[in-house]
Amino acid sequence: MLKVPVVLPGREYNIIIEQHCLQHINDYVDPSREIVIITDDNIPKQYLNTIAPLLGDPFTLFVPQGESSKSMEMAQLLCEKMLKEGITRNALILALGGGMVGDLAGFVASIYMRGIDYIQIPTTLLSQIDSSVGGKVGVNASIMKNAIGAFKQPQLVLIDSTTLQTLDQRQVNSGIAEMIKYGLIASKSLFKALLEDDILPNIDNYIYECVSIKRDVVIKDERDTGVRQILNFGHTIGHAIEQASKYQLLHGEAVAIGMVIMAKNKSYYNDLIHLLAKYNLPTSYEYDKDEIYQYITTDKKATKTSLNIIVVDEVGNGYIEPIEISQIKEKL
Numbered sequence: 001m002l003k004v005p006v007v008l009p010g011r012e013y014n015i016i017i018e019q020h021c022l023q024h025i026n027d028y029v030d031p032s033r034e035i036v037i038i039t040d041d042n043i044p045k046q047y048l049n050t051i052a053p054l055l056g057d058p059f060t061l062f063v064p065q066g067e068s069s070k071s072m073e074m075a076q077l078l079c080e081k082m083l084k085e086g087i088t089r090n091a092l093i094l095a096l097g098g099g100m101v102g103d104l105a106g107f108v109a110s111i112y113m114r115g116i117d118y119i120q121i122p123t124t125l126l127s128q129i130d131s132s133v134g135g136k137v138g139v140n141a142s143i144m145k146n147a148i149g150a151f152k153q154p155q156l157v158l159i160d161s162t163t164l165q166t167l168d169q170r171q172v173n174s175g176i177a178e179m180i181k182y183g184l185i186a187s188k189s190l191f192k193a194l195l196e197d198d199i200l201p202n203i204d205n206y207i208y209e210c211v212s213i214k215r216d217v218v219i220k221d222e223r224d225t226g227v228r229q230i231l232n233f234g235h236t237i238g239h240a241i242e243q244a245s246k247y248q249l250l251h252g253e254a255v256a257i258g259m260v261i262m263a264k265n266k267s268y269y270n271d272l273i274h275l276l277a278k279y280n281l282p283t284s285y286e287y288d289k290d291e292i293y294q295y296i297t298t299d300k301k302a303t304k305t306s307l308n309i310i311v312v313d314e315v316g317n318g319y320i321e322p323i324e325i326s327q328i329k330e331k332l
């Protein structure tokens with residue numbers, strides 16, 4: 001079992017990485033508590049079937065799989081269902097699933113009766129190393145992803161990497177794109193290991209390293225006003241490409257292309273291309289520059305005139321560079 005403590009002003013919780021921890025979840029989650037499980041209707045039933053009996057068969061809410069469930073309407077519907085069930089403010093929500101479920105269930109936890117406890121149980125690689133950690137929760141607005149939300153740290157994050165065995169390889173690779181990002185912004189040794197080793201037999205160690213990097217950043221800047229932005233390497237252009245592809249590209253795939261664009265003329269460019277190919281990740285995408293620019297200008301991290309981009313000149317060392325928003329055109 002690997003443990004990453006997250007210590008924030010006035011709050012402290014652990015991220016636990018342990019294979020098969022779901023099979024004894026009652027050692028981590030008090031079954032005598034009032035519990036609500038929020039999950040999606042497409043994650044393998046075995047996970048719910050494993051945890052529910054150990055927790056006294058809690059009230060369980062299913063949402064349809066897919067990003068369209070991450071909406072205000074769905075958050076309201078879940079709250080109404082909990083109210084009808086008589087769920088009190090002492091309840092604990094378990095978010096069982098990928099990033100969509102974690103963001104949505106965490107958001108519900110942040111607003112239900114002005115806020116109740118929640119635990120993240122991420123079941124995809126992307127959510128295990130990124131979205132379940134750091135307390136960003138929320139839903140999408142019709143014209144902007146993640147535009148409505150809150151910072152609400154969970155009570156616990158439980159990562160059982162055996163859930164990756166049921167995950168589609170393309171989804172695993174999408175998560176590996178975020179691992180590559182962690183290497184580029186903060187760890188030369190992680191980047192090298194991703195390049196040279198077979199990571200899957202030791203996946204817990206890699207998850208541990210990524211989560212530790214994210215924890216170190218989040219504790220310095222929980223509210224994302226400074227250094228936390230380095231986690232967005234490749235994301236400004238990546239998000240725009242993801243939107244332009246109408247979400248046909250997975251998040252990690254779009255970020256991979258965003259990282260390649262940001263790595264042009266850098267010494268590690270060829271290694272990055274090689275690494276992305278190793279994990280069947282795309283390195284380019286045919287896009288309309290004006291459309292991408294339009295999406296970038298409406299990114300919620302941009303102001304009307306400026307934008308912070310993340311630059312990596314050498315592997316392991318990401319930094320923030322403020323630029324005029326029009327300068328991003330030169331990168332496209």
Ligand code: GLY
Pocket residue numbers: 130131133134136224228231232
């Ligand atoms: N995914 C970036 C962050 O949590 O800040």
